[in-house]
Amino acid sequence: MSESNAVLIGRKPVMNYVLACITLFHGGAKEVNVKARGRSISQAVDVVEVVRRRFLPDVKIKKIGIGTEQMAPREEGGTPTNVSTIEITLEH
Amino acid sequence: MSESNAVLIGRKPVMNYVLACITLFHGGAKEVNVKARGRSISQAVDVVEVVRRRFLPDVKIKKIGIGTEQMAPREEGGTPTNVSTIEITLEH
Numbered sequence: 001m002s003e004s005n006a007v008l009i010g011r012k013p014v015m016n017y018v019l020a021c022i023t024l025f026h027g028g029a030k031e032v033n034v035k036a037r038g039r040s041i042s043q044a045v046d047v048v049e050v051v052r053r054r055f056l057p058d059v060k061i062k063k064i065g066i067g068t069e070q071m072a073p074r075e076e077g078g079t080p081t082n083v084s085t086i087e088i089t090l091e092h
Numbered sequence: 093m094s095e096s097n098a099v100l101i102g103r104k105p106v107m108n109y110v111l112a113c114i115t116l117f118h119g120g121a122k123e124v125n126v127k128a129r130g131r132s133i134s135q136a137v138d139v140v141e142v143v144r145r146r147f148l149p150d151v152k153i154k155k156i157g158i159g160t161e162q163m164a165p166r167e168e169g170g171t172p173t174n175v176s177t178i179e180i181t182l183e184h
Contacts, residue, residue, distance in 0.1 A: 042133040064156040
């Protein structure tokens with residue numbers, strides 16, 4: 001799958017990301033990858049649920065993966081912190 | 093799977109739920125279900141990642157499911173709200 005079909009969830013309103021997913025599918029994408037880290041993980045689930053239940057009922061969840069990423073320390077000499085990640089693959 | 097092996101994620105510190113999972117596995121559980129709703133979904137992923145990476149590397153993720161639950165309105169005559177859910181099944 002091309003990485004260009006990834007939607008990275010940040011701090012914007014859920015509907016922005018829902019629209020991004022719908023636009024990708026309407027543009028012919030067969031798969032869309034919804035990715036998030038840390039506190040945005042809950043929002044990633046919200047985005048997927050709204051896409052499937054309100055807009056594109058034919059879209060299925062192909063795979064859900066979770067993991068951990070190590071973030072570089074914020075200041076020099078600090079300790080790196082771990083952050084959880086999620087990746088939800090949707091297919092049309 | 094028995095529902096008694098469910099760990100419901102709320103607003104306590106992550107380590108409380110990590111300990112609950114470890115206790116269930118040490119007590120002989122073959123599967124543990126980590127469940128969360130709304131903003132706690134991110135924390136559910138944190139709990140699973142800490143259990144697997146720091147304490148029980150033999151534990152595998154069997155299944156991850158997401159969904160939507162309708163919550164009753166807070167006041168009479170209000171509209172019901174939707175909340176996203178996650179359920180992560182771990183197996184030993």
